[in-house]
Amino acid sequence: MIKPTRHALALALTAVVLGATACGGDTGSPAAEGSEDNQLVGLFRIAAGACEGTELQGSYFRMVQPGGTLDDGPFVANGDSACADQTVTPMTPGSDGGLRTGVFQAQPEPAFDAAGNSLSGQIVQPQKWFAVAFGLATNPTDPQAEVAAAAPQIRADGTELTGNLESLAASWNGQHFNQGSPKPGGARPGLTAGPSGTYDSATGNYTLEWSSQIVGGPFSNFTGIWHLEGTFEPGTADQEDS
């Protein structure tokens, strides 16, 4: 058996320390404070959506009808949207202020009130959709597919965001709809794409968008488009847990 010499061990440790320093050289940026291998761990604080005339700002949701496209629809009009273009539903930050990465923001138990309104309000405030409020949650076991899912992960490659939001699910009227991308297990059916977006490490400003085709249930083959924007606030997984 070959034993490493004390000299060789010191050399190896030096190399590891130097390598780690090189990887984490941008320690002053928000990204690096919350990052591990460019992972942005923390809170993606959501800027509330708002409609002014035909202009839409902030975070929103819209749904593509089966056979449609992400760019041109046709989109589902939500009679409860306050926007002139009712195919978009603005979203308001929930009790946590937005989407957390590295941890779950699981739905409560029970997940609905007696009228079928979602009680999942950590990420966004439940929004009315066809008279009944929908909410968002990230769950360790997807409530629709009933399979394990990973906690949300977003990573920054320069100014570009990518990641895994497979655990994200919408709940509405006693029903659950996985709205992650990819789906739990990694599939990207139909128009499922993203997440992708932009990130400014100096300011923490981000945009994040993904689409997720519903598989099964009353809205099978409809596709949700989710657009979040706001500011990323770094944290650590431990902080997020607490």
Place this chain on the structure above:
Amino acid sequence: MAERTRRSNAAVWAALVIGLGLVAAPAVFGMFSRAPAGGQMIDEFAPYMRGGTLRSFDADLAVIDAAYKETKALPPEGSASSLATFEQQWPRIHDEMATMLSTIEANVGRFNGLRALPPFWAFPWFFVLPGLMIAGIGLWTGRSVGSQRERSRWALVVVAVSVIAAPAVFQMFGRAPAGAAMIDDFRPLMTEANIAQIQGDFLVIASAEGQLRTDVLARSAPDSLVQLPATRKFVTEWPRIAAEMAPMIGAMADNLDNFAAVDALPAFWLFPWFFVFPGLLVAALGLAARPSRPADVAPSPIPAAAPVLRSTT
């Protein structure tokens, strides 16, 4: 005498082949995957195949229809509005949904008959297990002589009679054709195109409800001359109606593949005869395998590949 022995042995081996055929049938028809799919469909449809549930849906259609008739009398809201789309499409939607509900209602009895059958996942084993018994007893009979052969031959007949009786025991002669008729009735409903149409119709109703609640009723104060009671009732009851309709649409969408699997099985009405015909054949072969005198019967020639039974005593 040799001719009689040859015929007796041939009958035994024919019974063995029929037994192996029964063992192979579920694999040939893809029953190991399709039958459980049918069972899942039966389970997931069960909440909607009840008279009370279907009458509730009928009442929901009446609520929406009353709102339609009331709002149709109002001044037009603009041709591109959700309400205009609803007013244009509701007569068709109403007709199609009412037809669908009456089709489902007409099949409640048939559905319950299917549900009363043994679990669908077990269906393949109703072929495999008797098939194995027939093949095993056939092998035993073919290798036996004298009184042992006589006993095994009668065992073959008894198993065959049990196979013949099974469809009657499970009332398959009535339930299987009823199941076939139900599959025929549901076939036009259980298509991707029809489900997409129903999903779209649901959104037409839901969008109209949104406009009625947030716009039309908001403009119509409770103390105004235009009271719109049917519209208010629709709006009030919509969350409950949606909560009932959405899971049903979901159950239909989720079971498209299960229905296709069941539809790909041989026609349901044939199933009792899949037991009766092989059973009759095996019973007849068992009886035909009777030797003139037990002592005259020689063991039948065993194929080289046949397993050798060794006594441990």
